[in-house]
Amino acid sequence: MPLESLNNKKIRMRYVLDKLKNEYPNSKCSLNYNSPFQLLVATILSAQCTDERVNKVTFNMFKNYPTVFKLNELSQKEIGKLIYSTGFYNNKSKSIKKLCEILISKYNGEIPKTMDELHELPGTGRKTANVVLGNAFNIPGMVVDTHVTRITNLLKFVKTINAVKIERELEKIVPHEDWTLFSHLLIDHGRATCIANRPKCQDCILAEYCPSKK
């Protein structure tokens, strides 16, 4: 495919977004939460784990420990027991315990609303910070996960697996108000059709805009 201008990418992206919005009208974050804090914890737990499994774990956890203050009453070991089945429970429990302590001591139990502040919190990379900004605070955030990385490369909107570069490239061609939704749409499409290693191109609503269609 010859080098595509930024303008053409923007136009192609508009068609892709229309198709995706039409196909997945209820696309949204699949983690369950009732507050920014719960979303932050759930997103930390979702690393290397399915959202379905995380929702099972957080269902009981948030029922008994819904706030940062309640969860902070537990030791790291106790948190580890609660989240054991999400995998990497040692690292995750360490991050969550430290997170609770910092949120209470530095932010009075609130979740900060800027990328710089969020990014400094334990267990909180750019992806997690963007999930929280976009879904809990309605501040558009471009979440780059494995589905977004794979599909935007297949669609030739980007040519890199570097998450920060992908974020920057997509921010140029996806309308600002759609940043948060865009990731949800691609995650839905990655689960339903553009599945890793076995994309169903013959059934794909994006086929006419995809240079990688088979």
Ligand code: SF4
């Ligand atoms: S046409 Fe194929 S490779 Fe392209 S987005 Fe659709 S399923 Fe993925």
